[in-house]
Amino acid sequence: MNTLKQAVTDFGWPRIIIFLFVVALFIGAPFVNVRVDSSFTDVFNRFGQNAVLVLALVPMVQAGCGLNFGLPVGIIAGLLGSTLAMEFGLVGWAGFLGAIALALPFAVAFGFAYGFLLNKVKGEEMTIAMYVGFSIVTFFAILWLLLPYSSPNMVWGYAGRGLRTTITLEGYWGRILNDFLALRIGENFQFPTGMILFVVLLTVLMGFFLRSKTGTAMTAVGSNPDFARAGGVSADRMRLTSVVLSTVIGAVGILVYQQSFGFIQIYNAPLFMAFPAVAALLIGGASVNKASMLNVIVGTFLFQSILTMTPSVINSVLQTDMSEVIRILISNGMILYALTRKTKVTK
Amino acid sequence: MSKTIDVRKILADNLVVVIFLVITAFAVPVSGLSAQFIIQELLTRIGRNAFLVFSLLLPIMAGMGINFGMVLGAMAGEIGLIVAVDWGILGVNGLALAALVGMPVAVLLGWLAGEVLNRARGREMVTGYILGFFMDGVYQLIVLYMMGSIIPIRSPAITLSRGYGIRNTLGLDSVRQSLDTLLAVRVGPYVLPMATYVVIGLLCLFILWFRRTKLGQDMRAIGQDQGVSHSAGIAVERTRIIAIVISTVLAMIGQIIFLQNMGNMATYNAHKQTGFFAAAALLVGGASVSKATIPNVFIGVVLLHLMYIVMPRAGAQLFGQAQIGEFFRDALSYAAIAMALVIYAWRKRANADKARAGLRGGEAAGGAK
Amino acid sequence: MSKLDPKTARRLTVRAALGVLYFVVAVILFLTGRGHTILVDNKADPAGSYPALKGAVVSIGRAKPMEFYPGDRDKFIVKGQRHVLRVKPLAPGAQERTVEFRVPLGEDMTLVSISKLMAGVEPWYETFTAPTAQERAAERAAADAENPVETFGSFGP
Numbered sequence: 001m002n003t004l005k006q007a008v009t010d011f012g013w014p015r016i017i018i019f020l021f022v023v024a025l026f027i028g029a030p031f032v033n034v035r036v037d038s039s040f041t042d043v044f045n046r047f048g049q050n051a052v053l054v055l056a057l058v059p060m061v062q063a064g065c066g067l068n069f070g071l072p073v074g075i076i077a078g079l080l081g082s083t084l085a086m087e088f089g090l091v092g093w094a095g096f097l098g099a100i101a102l103a104l105p106f107a108v109a110f111g112f113a114y115g116f117l118l119n120k121v122k123g124e125e126m127t128i129a130m131y132v133g134f135s136i137v138t139f140f141a142i143l144w145l146l147l148p149y150s151s152p153n154m155v156w157g158y159a160g161r162g163l164r165t166t167i168t169l170e171g172y173w174g175r176i177l178n179d180f181l182a183l184r185i186g187e188n189f190q191f192p193t194g195m196i197l198f199v200v201l202l203t204v205l206m207g208f209f210l211r212s213k214t215g216t217a218m219t220a221v222g223s224n225p226d227f228a229r230a231g232g233v234s235a236d237r238m239r240l241t242s243v244v245l246s247t248v249i250g251a252v253g254i255l256v257y258q259q260s261f262g263f264i265q266i267y268n269a270p271l272f273m274a275f276p277a278v279a280a281l282l283i284g285g286a287s288v289n290k291a292s293m294l295n296v297i298v299g300t301f302l303f304q305s306i307l308t309m310t311p312s313v314i315n316s317v318l319q320t321d322m323s324e325v326i327r328i329l330i331s332n333g334m335i336l337y338a339l340t341r342k343t344k345v346t347k
Numbered sequence: 348m349s350k351t352i353d354v355r356k357i358l359a360d361n362l363v364v365v366i367f368l369v370i371t372a373f374a375v376p377v378s379g380l381s382a383q384f385i386i387q388e389l390l391t392r393i394g395r396n397a398f399l400v401f402s403l404l405l406p407i408m409a410g411m412g413i414n415f416g417m418v419l420g421a422m423a424g425e426i427g428l429i430v431a432v433d434w435g436i437l438g439v440n441g442l443a444l445a446a447l448v449g450m451p452v453a454v455l456l457g458w459l460a461g462e463v464l465n466r467a468r469g470r471e472m473v474t475g476y477i478l479g480f481f482m483d484g485v486y487q488l489i490v491l492y493m494m495g496s497i498i499p500i501r502s503p504a505i506t507l508s509r510g511y512g513i514r515n516t517l518g519l520d521s522v523r524q525s526l527d528t529l530l531a532v533r534v535g536p537y538v539l540p541m542a543t544y545v546v547i548g549l550l551c552l553f554i555l556w557f558r559r560t561k562l563g564q565d566m567r568a569i570g571q572d573q574g575v576s577h578s579a580g581i582a583v584e585r586t587r588i589i590a591i592v593i594s595t596v597l598a599m600i601g602q603i604i605f606l607q608n609m610g611n612m613a614t615y616n617a618h619k620q621t622g623f624f625a626a627a628a629l630l631v632g633g634a635s636v637s638k639a640t641i642p643n644v645f646i647g648v649v650l651l652h653l654m655y656i657v658m659p660r661a662g663a664q665l666f667g668q669a670q671i672g673e674f675f676r677d678a679l680s681y682a683a684i685a686m687a688l689v690i691y692a693w694r695k696r697a698n699a700d701k702a703r704a705g706l707r708g709g710e711a712a713g714g715a716k
Numbered sequence: 717m718s719k720l721d722p723k724t725a726r727r728l729t730v731r732a733a734l735g736v737l738y739f740v741v742a743v744i745l746f747l748t749g750r751g752h753t754i755l756v757d758n759k760a761d762p763a764g765s766y767p768a769l770k771g772a773v774v775s776i777g778r779a780k781p782m783e784f785y786p787g788d789r790d791k792f793i794v795k796g797q798r799h800v801l802r803v804k805p806l807a808p809g810a811q812e813r814t815v816e817f818r819v820p821l822g823e824d825m826t827l828v829s830i831s832k833l834m835a836g837v838e839p840w841y842e843t844f845t846a847p848t849a850q851e852r853a854a855e856r857a858a859a860d861a862e863n864p865v866e867t868f869g870s871f872g873p
Contacts, residue, residue: 069473121692126473127412128692131685138678145671162668267674275480322492328484336481339474340466435824437795440749447742521751 011285014337018283018330022302025309032316038188039309045178046304048195049260052202052253053277054284054300056246061281061291062210063242064222065118067335070129071274072137073114074250077107079140082255082264083163086172087151095173099255107251108244110136115243119236133274141267167264174262195260202249207293209245218242222289279303279331282338306330362690363683364633364646370679371654378660385656387537392652393645394527394543395608399601400625400632400644401550402594406471407639408558409590410570413626416460416475416591420598421618422486423453427599428606429490429513429614432521433502439529439542441522442603449599456482457595461588468573472636472688479622487615513614523610543604550597551641566590570637598625627651627680630687637691654679748796753825755844756782757789766835771806774830784830797821803830817841 008016029036053071060068081103090098114132118125145162149155154167168174180194209215220228221238228235254273258264281291284299311323358365375385399417406414427449431441460478467474494500495511507514527540557563565586568576577583602621606612629639632647654676662672754776760768768786775781776792776799783806784790797819804812813834819826825844832840 066470117689120696121689122696123469124472124688124692124695126470127476128685128688130473130476131681131688134681135678135685138674138681141674142671142678145668145674146666320492322488325484325487325491328480328487332477332481332484335477336463336474339470339477340463434746435751436746436749437751437793438749440745440795444742444745444749447738447745450738 012337012341014334015283015285018302018306018334021330022305022309025305025313028317029309029313032313034309034312034316035188037186039312041188041190042308043301043305044196045192045260046308047301048178048192048199049257050253050277050280050304051199051296051300052249052256053273054253054280054296055199055202055206055293056249056253057277057281058206058210058286058291058293058296059218059242059245059249061286061289062215062222063218063239064225064289065239065242066126066129066288067278067281067338068129068243068246068250069126069274069278070114070118070133071246071250071277072133072270073110074107074247075254075270075273076136076140077110077247078103078251078254078258079264079266079270080106081251082169082258083149083154083167083266086154086167086264087149089151091172093173093176096176096255096259099173100252103251103255104248107248111244111247112240114247115240118243119239130274134271137268137271144266163266165265165267165269167266169258169262169264173259176259177256178260192260195256198256202252203293203296206249214238214241275335276303276331279334282334283330286338287341288338303331359690361633363630363687364650366686367631367650367654367679367683371650371657374654374657374661377664378657379664380657380660383536385653388656389649389652390537390539391527391608392656393648394540394547395605396601396624396628396652397547397644397648398550398604399598399621400628400648401547401554401641402597402601403625403629404554404594404639404641404644405557405566405590405597406594407634407637408563408570409566409587410573410637411464411587411590412472412475412636413629414460414475414591414594415472415622415626416464416478417594417598417625418479418618418622419456419460419482420453420595421602421621422482423449423456423595424599424602424606425486425612425614425617426452426490428519428522428603428612429494429505429517432517432519433500433505435502435521437521438525439522442526442607445522445603446600449603450596453596453599454592457592458588460595461591464591465584465587476622483619486618490614515614517612517614519606519610519612522607524608526604526607540608543608546604554641562586562589623680623684624651627684631680631683634687635691636688637695651680747821750796750821752794752797752819752823754792754794754799754819755789755825755827756784756792756830757827758784758830759787759789760831761837766831766837768831769803769805769834772830772834773804773806775802776800794819801828801833803834805834 026036026039029039053075056071056074057068060066078099081101082099084102085095085099088098117132118129121128147163149161149163153171154163156162156164177195177198178192181197183191183193185191210219217228217231217233218238218241220231221233221235225235228238254270280299280303281295282299283303284295284297286292286295286299307323307327310326311321314323314326315321399421402417402420403414406412424445427445427447430448431445434444436444460475463478464471464474489498491512493511494513495506500506500511500513505513505517524540526542526546529542530540530545532539532541558567565576565581566589568579568581569583569586573583598621602618605621606617628647628651629643630647631651632643632645634640634643634647658672658676659669660672662675663669665671756774756776758768758772760766769784770786772784773781774784776794779792779794781802782790782792798816799819800814800816802812802814804810815833820843823843826841827844828841829837830840832838
């Protein structure tokens with residue numbers, strides 16, 4: 001009994017409520033004529049679409065840099081990758097992989113600068129990360145207008161320059177992962193095998209990395225900096241590595257997101273993209289200084305289930321569209337809960 | 348020799364201000380706007396925004412950083428205005444009543460925010476920011492779903508056609524600019540909203556007075572060192588909560604003043620940018636996360652708004668697109684906040700390192716945090 | 717009941733006083749700031765028992781006076797409940813009339829007929845309920861139901 005109580009406290013009552021809420025949504029769905037199979041299709045799609053962005057948060061949490069509210073730094077690198085790949089006329093697999101290849105150097109460079117900055121501001125990372133993210137998104141909004149992109153599929157038709165707010169990936173690499181080996185069962189259920197495999201691949205790689213020598217050193221820096229220093233690990237270098245890694249995966253994450261969503265969204269769209277990812281990670285059981293692969297998978301699945309199911313289920317029960325409010329309360333409530341939990345490290 | 352070091356220090360202390368000044372000084376002539384237009388706009392905007400920026404001062408004094416949770420106060424002010432408009436209270440009476448209605452809401456929210464921030468020591472700013480997001484959800488729940496269904500609303504004109512929930516845009520005709528025009532003074536070609544200025548002036552006096560009270564002294568002590576204050580017998584948690592409550596109440600009044608000048612209220616969006624603007628203004632005015640003064644507020648409001656006035660036109664003149672100017676001013680405001688935060692964190696760490704070095708040197712440098 | 721120590725008692729008194737003050741101020745603001753729309757109209761009785769004024773200048777309180785000609789209707793927005801209504805016919809030699817009247821607190825719109833007032837018909841003011849958007853829509857719907865619009869290709873019983 002005591003261990004159960006302990007387990008509940010460790011897991012946290014908000015997560016239990018959210019978990020029960022999701023279960024209730026799935027049980028209640030058939031009663032209000034929401035098709036469970038098509039709902040599951042949506043959930044799997046959105047799970048794959050968002051999981052990599054959530055995964056991107058893990059290295060920084062492990063290295064003690066906190067929740068990466070500066071995820072847009074990586075997202076911007078990804079946007080550069082995909083827009084450049086389109087500009088060069090790459091399509092299909094060449095397009096998707098080319099976008100990743102083109103995004104990588106930017107992600108590494110941005111990650112270095114961003115990580116260097118965060119190393120200078122230990123203790124205030126999260127607020128600063130947030131504003132670094134906002135700054136880079138708004139700064140790049142100017143560049144999207146000014147950079148000499150010329151592909152007619154991307155620029156405004158009448159002006160002949162300046163990227164559009166949303167750029168369709170139709171004819172390039174839209175849904176290329178989703179449709180790879182996609183499994184169709186019945187009329188309403190489709191499983192995006194390719195995308196899920198890609199997510200699993202990245203997750204497994206990350207899992208291996210965290211168990212490697214560098215990975216364990218990184219975790220040591222995050223959980224016990226003094227001990228790590230005594231062991232001859234450079235905290236700054238480990239933190240820098242984690243930020244670069246986080247930024248790179250963030251870039252890949254947005255590319256996965258785009259191919260599933262079918263559009264590249266630029267200008268102000270990435271401004272708040274870090275928040276749902278952070279909420280998902282925390283719902284999965286992570287804390288501000290500890291996150292695992294399981295947290296990523298479970299959290300993304302639960303959070304995306306809520307986002308998919310509430311509009312249909314809650315709306316048919318209450319007859320009003322309250323899904324937006326529910327989303328705001330759940331995601332931010334979860335972040336708030338994690339931030340206000342007493343962490344064992346602080347004195 | 349020492350003089351050059353001084354200049355460098357002053358520059359470093361006011362880096363954000365200097366960068367802002369240089370860019371704006373460049374953009375003003377490019378925009379081609381007349382001095383008269385710019386000055387009139389600034390005079391109006393000082394009245395509109397200064398009060399909101401002032402609401403950030405006390406938490407900074409108490410060492411809690413920038414109170415991004417001030418948007419809770421803004422929401423309370425909006426609820427007050429909805430009630431005043433619904434009851435059909437006109438003019439300054441309407442504003443005063445809105446403030447009175449918003450007061451208990453703001454106190455409650457401020458107390459709640461204070462409790463939350465006390466549980467998130469060392470990361471008050473990011474927590475306050477997320478708290479603002481969270482309470483935005485609660486605000487929507489109340490205003491969009493409960494008003495008109497559970498909370499009685501008299502006027503069908505302000506409710507959505509479905510019968511409950513407040514409309515997306517609330518016309519504030521009944522109180523529009525009533526404070527600004529209460530005592531509008533003409534000086535040459537300019538119109539000064541003197542009544543608004545008087546209110547802001549009273550607030551300045553309040554803050555000056557408050558700093559000298561026992562409570563104000565306690566807040567400053569806590570801002571310096573929580574541990575020492577605690578051993579000196581100051582109720583640290585309580586004082587921090589009071590700082591946030593006052594900040595929230597001031598933000599509530601500030602938002603009412605802001606909205607009466609605008610004349611319309613975007614019911615669900617009016618508060619979303621409040622914290623960002625106030626923080627940007629204060630930091631652009633040369634304040635840091637640990638120290639902010641009354642002149643910082645005024646310099647900041649003038650500088651930030653000068654940029655907001657001229658930038659779209661400057662963008663249009665330079666690049667043929669006003670949008671570039673708009674993005675540029677947003678980027679610059681965000682960057683100003685980021686930079687001020689970085690400088691603050693940088694310095695805090697440098698001080699901590701110095702203190703640690705002192706300890707290692709065997710000196711009796713106590714209180715390394 | 718145990719006796720309160722003087723410090724607590726004083727604090728309680730101050731708090732109670734502040735609470736009372738809060739409500740008093742709120743009520744005063746409410747009463748003096750409550751807005752009322754006063755519609756003034758100058759229409760003749762359809763039955764012909766009183767005529768419309770040929771022309772008059774009307775003012776309520778300190779609001780800007782307005783001119784009314786036969787058939788006119790306009791509105792004053794006033795604060796508070798007690799008001800002085802002044803009607804000055806434009807006809808030379810006609811007598812100005814000043815009346816004091818009270819608008820009930822809960823009333824949003826009051827319709828004042830100056831033609832009734834000058835002819836001595838009581839009551840010369842009445843509550844006016846503006847049709848809300850929904851009511852107007854309902855009226856329209858009812859009217860539509862009475863005379864359905866014939867559309868091409870619509871067949872029905």
